[in-house]
Amino acid sequence: MNRKPRIVIALGGNALGNTLPEQMAAVKITSRAIVDLMDEGYQVVVSHGNGPQVGMINNAMAALSRENPNQPNTPLSVCVAMSQAYIGYDLQNALREELCRRRGRGVPHEDVATVVTQTEVDPDDPAFLHPTKPIGHFMTEEQAHYAERAYGYVMREFPGKGWRRVVASPRPGRIVEINAIRTLVDAGQVVIACGGGGIPVTRQDLGHLRGASAVIDKDFCSCLLAEEVNAEVLIILTAVERVALHYGTPQQQWLDELTPGQAEQYIAEGHFEPGSMLPKVQAAIAFARSKPGRVALITQLEKARQGIRGETGTRIHL
Ligand code: ADP
Numbered sequence: 074m075n076r077k078p079r080i081v082i083a084l085g086g087n088a089l090g091n092t093l094p095e096q097m098a099a100v101k102i103t104s105r106a107i108v109d110l111m112d113e114g115y116q117v118v119v120s121h122g123n124g125p126q127v128g129m130i131n132n133a134m135a136a137l138s139r140e141n142p143n144q145p146n147t148p149l150s151v152c153v154a155m156s157q158a159y160i161g162y163d164l165q166n167a168l169r170e171e172l173c174r175r176r177g178r179g180v181p182h183e184d185v186a187t188v189v190t191q192t193e194v195d196p197d198d199p200a201f202l203h204p205t206k207p208i209g210h211f212m213t214e215e216q217a218h219y220a221e222r223a224y225g226y227v228m229r230e231f232p233g234k235g236w237r238r239v240v241a242s243p244r245p246g247r248i249v250e251i252n253a254i255r256t257l258v259d260a261g262q263v264v265i266a267c268g269g270g271g272i273p274v275t276r277q278d279l280g281h282l283r284g285a286s287a288v289i290d291k292d293f294c295s296c297l298l299a300e301e302v303n304a305e306v307l308i309i310l311t312a313v314e315r316v317a318l319h320y321g322t323p324q325q326q327w328l329d330e331l332t333p334g335q336a337e338q339y340i341a342e343g344h345f346e347p348g349s350m351l352p353k354v355q356a357a358i359a360f361a362r363s364k365p366g367r368v369a370l371i372t373q374l375e376k377a378r379q380g381i382r383g384e385t386g387t388r389i390h391l
């Protein structure tokens with residue numbers, strides 16, 4: 074089949090900002106980086122994180138139910154769905170605008186569409202026994218105990234800061250809408266999918282999918298998406314130009330090229346911070362190993378074009 078090589082682009086927090094006006098401005102810069110990659114001859118599929126956005130929506134919905142007793146608490150899965158639509162809306166419009174601007178014809182030949190995506194997780198994933206991911210605002214001890222009783226939340230104290238809800242971060246198992254995503258990608262459309270790692274669901278009897286109180290790591294889900302659309306490259310765009318050893322210390326050393334084996338050794342030596350760089354390196358290793366020829370690249374949003382040309386970034390491949 075004669076097709077353009079494919080890139081799955083995983084966008085980090087810096088690509089979207091923390092507030093509505095910040096996001097409106099950030100998506101313009103992000104869209105330039107994405108269209109830069111398209112102009113390098115690649116077809117792109119976009120995924121993104123949603124930490125600040127899902128936190129904001131979760132807090133807003135919690136305030137609503139405090140204010141109005143007829144409004145029950147909003148499940149986290151619904152908050153993730155809302156965040157996908159909100160981010161997708163801004164991003165697809167900014168992308169469309171950037172495509173119009175560059176193509177200079179008013180109507181680009183590619184459409185841009187966001188797919189509200191569910192990701193199936195294993196209800197027996199051990200992550201459910203050890204929730205680790207903080208969600209929503211800080212609470213007092215009293216509020217925290219109320220949330221435990223009233224909503225069944227798992228609350229954890231962060232010394233000196235207060236209490237916060239923590240949820241599980243299970244591994245992504247299957248992207249439910251993958252056939253729809255593939256169909257759009259095969260038709261040459263620009264697709265935004267798997268936002269925030271996807272809406273976590275578990276499969277029940279009779280085809281029912283049930284929302285889970287969890288969040289899936291966007292880097293792991295982006296790796297799965299990249300495998301499933303048979304991408305050549307997984308590019309994780311974040312706030313640093315390269316991955317480093319001894320990050321943030323005087324011994325810091327930037328990395329250009331790594332095999333999965335070397336990367337694993339650096340993981341074992343503790344070079345990558347859990348919850349930030351570690352999942353990226355783990356996702357990159359998994360993608361590089363999934364098929365010979367596949368390359369994972371971690372670089373800065375603003376350096377995407379140089380990164381894909383091999384001029385910067387950290388690349389992991391066999
Ligand atoms: P994103 O929102 O893109 O997922 P994160 O903040 O989760 O971003 O992860 C990227 C951050 O990881 C970088 O901005 C950097 O501060 C941090 N980091 C931790 N360890 C390393 C490392 N070894 N090399 C480079 N960056 C690292």
Ligand code: MG
Pocket residue numbers: 085122348349
């Ligand atoms: Mg992150």
